[in-house]
Structure formats: C-alpha cells, structure tokens
Amino acid sequence: MKTNKKIAFLVVAIAAAAAVLFSQGSMLIAVAQASKLKDILNLNPNAPKAKAEVQTDLSNSKKIDKKQADQNGESTAKVKLLISKAEKEYSTEGWLHISSSTKAFSTAQQTFPDGSPIPTEWTNENWILLDKHGDAVKAVNVQDTGDPRLMQISVYENGAWTNISLGMTNEPEKYHPTFDGGILDTASAYKDIVKFSTETSVINGQNTFVFTTEENLNMPASEGNNKQIYGNVVKYYFAESSGLLVQIESYNINNTGALEISQRILMNVTEKVTEPPANILDYFTK
Amino acid sequence: MNKKLIYALVLSALTLTFSATIAFAATKSYNGVTTVTYNNRIVDGGSAGWNGGFNDSTSPSRLMDQLGSSVLTTYQTCGGAIDYSTWGSANNIYWTNVSSAQDGMAKTKKACPVGQARRLVDYVQHWWIDYPYTAGDGGTLSTSIAN
Numbered sequence: 001m002k003t004n005k006k007i008a009f010l011v012v013a014i015a016a017a018a019a020v021l022f023s024q025g026s027m028l029i030a031v032a033q034a035s036k037l038k039d040i041l042n043l044n045p046n047a048p049k050a051k052a053e054v055q056t057d058l059s060n061s062k063k064i065d066k067k068q069a070d071q072n073g074e075s076t077a078k079v080k081l082l083i084s085k086a087e088k089e090y091s092t093e094g095w096l097h098i099s100s101s102t103k104a105f106s107t108a109q110q111t112f113p114d115g116s117p118i119p120t121e122w123t124n125e126n127w128i129l130l131d132k133h134g135d136a137v138k139a140v141n142v143q144d145t146g147d148p149r150l151m152q153i154s155v156y157e158n159g160a161w162t163n164i165s166l167g168m169t170n171e172p173e174k175y176h177p178t179f180d181g182g183i184l185d186t187a188s189a190y191k192d193i194v195k196f197s198t199e200t201s202v203i204n205g206q207n208t209f210v211f212t213t214e215e216n217l218n219m220p221a222s223e224g225n226n227k228q229i230y231g232n233v234v235k236y237y238f239a240e241s242s243g244l245l246v247q248i249e250s251y252n253i254n255n256t257g258a259l260e261i262s263q264r265i266l267m268n269v270t271e272k273v274t275e276p277p278a279n280i281l282d283y284f285t286k
Numbered sequence: 287m288n289k290k291l292i293y294a295l296v297l298s299a300l301t302l303t304f305s306a307t308i309a310f311a312a313t314k315s316y317n318g319v320t321t322v323t324y325n326n327r328i329v330d331g332g333s334a335g336w337n338g339g340f341n342d343s344t345s346p347s348r349l350m351d352q353l354g355s356s357v358l359t360t361y362q363t364c365g366g367a368i369d370y371s372t373w374g375s376a377n378n379i380y381w382t383n384v385s386s387a388q389d390g391m392a393k394t395k396k397a398c399p400v401g402q403a404r405r406l407v408d409y410v411q412h413w414w415i416d417y418p419y420t421a422g423d424g425g426t427l428s429t430s431i432a433n
Contacts, residue, residue, distance in 0.1 A: 041368075041377065042357065044411060047427045054328045054430045100399040104371030104399065108393060113377075124399050126365060133386045141365040141402065154366025161366035170366065170405070170429060177401035188388050190333050215334045221392050223374070232334040234397055248397045263396050270400070 025212070037165050040149060042113040045167040061193035061233075062216040068195050075196035076187045079180060079211050085243030087177040091134035092268060096177065097276070098126040099269040106252070106262045108223050127276040128156075128177055135177035140283050155283050164283070181236050181245050186213060193197040202239065203247055208237040216253065227252070233259055244270050290298075317414040317422055320348040322356075324426040326408045329390075337389030338408035352415050353381035354422070359409040360391045363429075365402035371395055406430045 038045055064072070071163040090096060093202035104120045111117055128139040152165045162169040178184070186194060195214040200207065216231035223229065239246050246267050251259040275281070311359050329337040338360035344353070356379040362372040372393060379389050398404045409427045413419040 041373075043358075043359070043409065044421055047409065049427050049429070054330060056330045058332050061334070084364065096401070098399065098401045102369075102399065104396075107371040109373040112373065113375055118373055120371060122370070124365070124367070124402070126399070126401055128401065139365075141367055143367040145370070150370070152367040156366065163366050163368075166368075168427075173403075175403065179400060181397060181400055182404065186333050194333050202413075213333060215332055217334065219395070223392060223394055225319050229334070229394060232394065234333075245400045248399075250397050254392065262394070264398050265397060267400055270409075 037149065038167065039153070040112050040114050040116060041166075043166060043168075049171060049202065058190070058193055060218050060221070060226075061190075063192055064195055069191070070194040071192065072187065072194075075181070075198050075211060076184070078198055078209070079183055082209060082238050082240075082243045083178075083180050083184075086245075087134070087243075089175070089242070090179065090244075090272060091130065093130055093132045094245075095273045095275055096126075096128045097269060097273045098124075098129055098177075098267070099125045100126075101266045101268060102263065104263050106227070106260075119147065119150060121145065127273075127280050128175075130177070134176060136177060138284055139175065140280050142280075153283065157284055157286075160205060179243070181244065181248055183211060183213070184234060190215070195204050200240075203237050207240045208246060208248070209240050211236045211238065214243070214253075220255070228255055229253065230255060232262075299341060316348065316350050316353050317416055317420065319350075320344040320346060320353075322353075322412040322422065324410055324412075326410055326426050326428040327390075328406050328408050328428060330406075330430070334394065335392060336406055337390050337392050338406065339388065340408070341386070341388040342410065342412065343386035347385040347407055349383050349385055350381070351383060353384075354412055354414040354419065355380045356387055356389070356410055356412050358389050358391060359407075359411075361407050362393070362396060363400035363405045368407075369371040369396055369398070402406045405420045 068235055079285040101123050107118050107120060109118060122143055122145040125142045126139065129137045131137050136156055142155040143152040152163060154161055154163045156175055159172040193215055197212045199210045201210045202208065212233060212235050214233045220228040220230050229252045233251040233253065235243055235249045236246040249261060250263040250264050254260055322342055325341045331337060331348050340358060342356055355377060357375065357377045359375040361374065362369045374391050374393060376389065376391060377388050381387055407429045411421050414422045
C-alpha cells in the first residue's frame with residue numbers, strides 16, 4: 001500500500017511538472033508571437049530621421065555606345081505608347097486596387113537579427129485613392145508573408161507614408177502611382193549605362209510586349225550572400241491588349257554571363273473600385 | 287594567532303579587490319562620457335546596385351578599450367513596406383581604441399510591384415557596452431527615393 005502511494009505521488013508530481021513545463025512552453029511561444037516587428041528587425045522607430053546624403057557613382061557600370069542609345073530611344077517610345085493605354089483607363093479619379101505576388105529567389109541575408117528565417121514569398125494589396133491628376137490622396141498597402149508577425153501595413157495619408165507595423169513615418173513625399181514599373185525613370189537617370197531591348201512573348205495565354213533593361217559592371221559586386229554579380233537584367237511584361245504590366249522578373253548576371261533569376265512579381269489584379277473594404281478604410285485617421 | 291590574523295586580513299583584502307573588480311567590470315560604461323555622432327551615406331550605383339554606409343565619430347574624441355558597437359542595417363522599401371529579400375544587417379563594427387568607425391554594404395536593387403515607389407534605407411545605431419547593451423545617441427535613419 002505504501003509503495004502504491006509512493007508511485008501515485010510520483011505520477012502526480014511528474015504530471016504537475018509536465019503541466020508546468022508545458023504551460024511555460026506555451027507562454028514562451030505566446031511571448032514570441034507577441035514580439036513586435038521592430039524587435040524582430042532590431043529597429044528603433046524613434047531614431048531621428050536624417051536626409052540622406054545621396055551620391056551617384058556610375059563609374060563601375062559599362063557605358064553604352066551611340067547605336068545602343070538610339071535603340072534605347074525607340075524602345076522607350078514603344079513603352080510610352082503602351083502605357084498611355086493603361087493610364088487612360090486606370091490613372092483616373094477614384095479608388096484603384098492593385099494586387100501582386102512576389103517570389104524572391106535570392107536574399108541578401110538568410111535570417112533576421114532574432115534568428116528567424118527571412119521570408120521569400122509575399123503578397124501585396126494596394127488600395128489608392130487618386131485625384132483627377134492621378135496623384136494619390138491616400139493609400140493602404142498590405143504586405144502579407146503568411147506570418148502575422150511579419151505582416152506590414154503601410155498607410156499614405158497627409159502626404160507621407162507610415163509603416164504602422166513598425167511605427168515609422170517617412171518624410172513627406174508626393175505619391176503618383178505609375179504603370180511603367182519605373183522604366184521611364186530608369187531610362188532617364190541611367191541613359192548612359194543601361195541597354196534597352198524589346199521582344200514579344202505569351203504569358204498565361206496573353207500576348208505580351210517584353211521590355212528588357214540590362215546593365216553590366218566593370219568589376220563584380222557582391223552582396224551579403226557573397227555571390228559575385230556582374231550586372232543585372234530586368235524583364236517587364238506588358239499585356240498588349242491593356243498596356244498593363246502583368247509580370248516583372250529580375251536577374252543577376254553571373255561570371256559566365258548567364259542569367260540567374262533573383263525575383264519574380266506577378267501582377268494579379270489592377271482594377272478601379274467604388275470603395276475598398278471597410279477594414280481597409282479603418283486604417284485611415286479621417 | 288598573529289599568523290592567522292594576517293592570513294585573514296590578506297584573504298579579506300584579496301576578496302575585496304576581486305569583488306571590486308567584478309563590480310567595476312559589470313558597471314563599466316562610457317555612455318555619457320562621450321557622444322557618438324552619425325553620418326549616413328547612400329551611394330546610388332545605377333540600376334543594378336547601391337551602397338549604404340556610415341562614418342561615425344565620438345565628440346569629444348575618446349579612445350576607449352571598448353566603447354560598444356555600431357549596427358548598420360540597409361534595405362529597400364516598396365510602397366512603405368520593407369522588401370524582406372533586400373534586408374541586410376551587420377553587427378561587426380566594434381569600437382576598440384578608436385574614436386571613429388565606418389562601414390558600408392553593397393546591395394542590389396530589386397523591382398517593386400506596379401504603382402509602388404522604391405526607397406533605399408540606410409540605418410545606423412550605436413549600442414553602448416552597458417549590460418544589456420543599450421541604444422544610444424540617437425542612431426540615424428536615412429532614406430532616399432530611388433530610380
């Protein structure tokens with residue numbers, strides 16, 4: 001009888017200990033889940049903002065020749081014509097909804113400061129209220145990796161972006177959404193070093209016009225992952241029917257001159273809507 | 287008896303010295319002795335890449351055996367959200383017997399989804415050696431609208 005009591009006491013003690021350990025484990029998980037994005041990234045949202053001292057140094061980029069410069073002009077003209085279709089339809093007063101999916105094939109680092117892996121796939125839902133000039137009055141951008149701790153919600157209001165998941169507000173800036181994926185800015189800023197070319201392709205049964213930018217470096221550059229990069233190529237796929245971008249692919253050029261894909265963005269939806277869902281409108285202060 | 291007393295005194299002195307050393311090491315901090323000032327820089331290298339960096343110094347100038355460390359973080363944002371694939375952070379800049387420190391990070395540019403503007407972000411934060419390490423003297427976050 002005494003032995004049985006001892007065994008029963010031992011079982012109860014083990015069960016109690018297990019319960020305590022389990023509850024502590026759950027608590028630890030809960031605490032981990034509750035940790036803020038700023039802690040994961042080790043960022044101080046209250047750090048003073050400074051206007052960046054931006055310098056431009058294009059000395060490591062190979063220059064293009066006159067023939068290529070002329071070809072660039074022809075390619076850019078084609079893009080402008082195509083984009084004008086999309087702008088006429090979508091850069092109008094009212095709400096614009098743009099949805100996309102991004103897949104990164106390479107990352108600058110493997111982990112965040114807290115040791116958690118850096119995600120390589122996410123979606124973006126962008127809701128923008130445009131005025132009659134196509135300038136944004138306000139906007140919400142929801143970036144979702146599938147991990148609630150890493151979700152980012154950014155709100156454009158009163159002329160500035162605030163990443164409310166981080167508690168960080170940028171300097172005020174004008175926000176004028178464009179439909180060219182930044183091609184025209186690239187064409188203007190890097191006209192002496194970037195080659196443009198065009199071709200046609202079929203993506204998901206759609207006829208597309210492919211606009212390619214290519215930059216080659218004199219000396220290879222390496223990122224955190226120690227891969228040597230000799231240049232980059234970006235392919236922009238425009239639907240011929242609507243003028244909308246449907247896909248963007250970024251590539252690194254390796255030491256043999258071959259292309260290695262680094263990122264693909266699929267544009268899922270571009271549409272004019274009467275109003276965003278109520279949960280999106282709730283992010284605005286007014 | 288006297289010998290025992292001497293032993294006790296020596297032992298006490300050694301113990302006190304040892305405790306004091308530990309206490310000093312535990313509380314050692316140069317936070318407040320000098321100020322770290324930050325100077326961020328972003329170098330736009332074309333459509334392919336860019337470089338984020340900093341050049342920081344102490345004011346008044348101080349050479350210390352361990353002043354702390356500076357953490358440099360660079361990334362790109364699209365529509366106000368961090369593109370996680372561009373995230374880079376380095377915590378290997380320790381201030382030992384130096385009054386200034388600098389570092390930089392080469393990065394590639396990534397495209398943003400349609401309708402989103404790209405920004406380059408360069409963030410540096412000094413962490414004092416106090417235990418636990420504490421962020422100090424501001425830190426600076428610089429951003430640049432990028433093509």
